[in-house]
Amino acid sequence: MRQLMRSVMNPVRRATDAGSAQFAQWFMQSTHRFTITGLSRSGKSMLFTSLMTILKYRSEQHYQCLPLLRYLPMDLVEKLWIEPLGDLPEFPVDAHLQALENGQWPPATESVAGFQLIVRLRQTHQVKKYLLPFTDVVFEFIDYPGEWLTDLPMLDKTYTQWSDSAWAQQMNEPQSQFAGTWHKWVNAFDFEQPPTPDNIAGLVNAYREYLLTAKAAGISMLQPGSFLIPGSGFDWQEFGFTPLPSRISSDQSSPWTQRFAHHFGLFQTQWLQTLKQNTFRETDKQIILVDLFEGLNHSKSHLYQLRETLSNLSHTFVYGNPGWLQRHLLKQRKIAKVAFVATKSDLLPASEHDNLLALLKDVTRGATAQLNDDVQFEHFLVSAIQATDAGSTAQALRYVNQQGRYIEATFEPLPDSLKAMPADEHYPALPAGVPNDYLARMLNGNGLDRLLQYLLEE
Structure with a gap:
């Protein structure tokens, strides 16, 4: 019986001894x-x-x-x-x-x-x-970082879709408790100004202050969360964006909408797509x-x-x-x-x-x-x-x-x-x-x- 077992098993054992990585993955x-x-x-x-x-x-x-x-x-x-x-x-x-x-x-x-x-x-x-x-x-x-996770749904949206949804969330509880300063800043902002680097930085920094305040208060749905931590691979200081009031975001001819839509696209292709492929693996x-x-x-x-x-x-x-x-x-x-x-x-x-x-x-x-x-x-x-x-x-x-x-x-x-x-x-x-x-x-x-x-x- 033992001899019979050897005759049956030895070819298979030789396959494993030969270093079959695929065999090991399938059966071992x-x-x-x-x-x-x-x-x-x-x-x-x-x-x-x-x-x-x-x-x-x-x-x-x-x-x-x-x-x-x-x-x-x-x-x-x-x-x-x-x-x-x-x-x-x-x-x-x-x-x-x-x-x-x-x-x-x-x-x-x-x-x-x-x-x-x-x-x-x-x-x-x-x-x-x-x-x-x-x-x-x-x-x-x-x-x-958990902040990266909440950004992934942004892959399936255009900039205008994301901007409108983010703005709507800020108008409702519990975000509305913390978005007041940011909204006042935006309402006082002159969008007739061109989107120069300094003007963009002013908006982005004001929005980021809102995100940080809301995060400290336990708000879970904050986008882009990647703007909040240094481990992100996206340069938000150079290619940052914010949600805009619908009167601006719905105007496709607005230089602000065009610039932020471009930055939003870079955020999707240079950061989120790579993040999903490399970190959120199958x-x-x-x-x-x-x-x-x-x-x-x-x-x-x-x-x-x-x-x-x-x-x-x-x-x-x-x-x-x-x-x-x-x-x-x-x-x-x-x-x-x-x-x-x-x-x-x-x-x-x-x-x-x-x-x-x-x-x-x-x-x-x-x-x-x-x-x-x-x-x-x-x-x-x-x-x-x-x-x-x-x-x-x-x-x-x-x-x-x-x-x-x-x-x-x-x-x-x-x-x-x-x-x-x-x-x-x-x-x-x-x-x-x-x-x-x-x-x-x-x-x-x-x-x-x-x-x-x-x-x-x-």
Whole structure:
């Protein structure tokens, strides 16, 4: 029998020994390409830091984290390593861990970074073990500023279409609370002046001040977000543009409309198209991170705009469910599985998690309505680090504040839908600081095992 097995298996083993990269990709690797989509402040960087740290400790230290993750059984993990992802800079996990060590949360992402996380699993089945001694599970991750994400829908618009929509948004809540100074500036501006570099710079700088003010106040739908961070590859100081009142933007003979339409076209071709091709690569599975606390901390209108933003972003990605043949032979990539994730769930008592999950489903309702029937989606609550402890009551939490004091906070019931949230109320976000035992708390982050389990299921 053993001789028979050798005669059957040896030709195949010789194919692998000959260095057939295609054979390895088809049969010895399980590649999971993740797009982790998140707006600014949604927790992408902290999630990446936790994932890399947890999987490293699970593999090298055999730490019993991710207890529900059956698809990466710890006793079968032979080794784990990280490789560069193409020519992208590596994710700065060491710098982020140093920030935590210094009592600071990791800084906001201002440039793109990527990595491949490879987990090698030993085979247990005798036939598979003889033919394929191991399986590599390959995770591909890309981190990028959330401001870039909100700019992608601009690819499908003309300048006038974008200008009119941006202006209309500024006239409504919640942007109207912060756009007053910018609108006064525009109304006083003399558009009979030619669009000289100095005149353009005056408009662009005034508009950028509005964007910065609105961003600081938790506004999610701001375009162009790429104007706000230094990591953008577009020279907004030389080729900047702003939305204009419709009396100007609708006049195709206006030198201002013509100049801004030209700059808008450069923004699309020189920045957004390249950004979409290189950073927002074709992928299989998508994690959409949603920070509900930013909206809850401000107003009901902030959450309504978050719902609108997520709905608009769903047009940016290609969804579907290609089969094995299409994925592996024809190299077709569509997003077949989506996880909507409310981050920082440790900032609420466990008694309020059902309401938080219901609110997440309500806020993502517009996005899920646009998914194809063959696209799977689920909703999850996740904390990349368990920064709080249970309080003295079911509605309380204990935490270390920014000054290093260990205190307790009591919470009011959370609304389970946008409709249930009073228009004039807001729910302050817990200002938790970095605990001294951050590493142990990171390794015990909640919900990551369920999230990975869902994404790894075929």
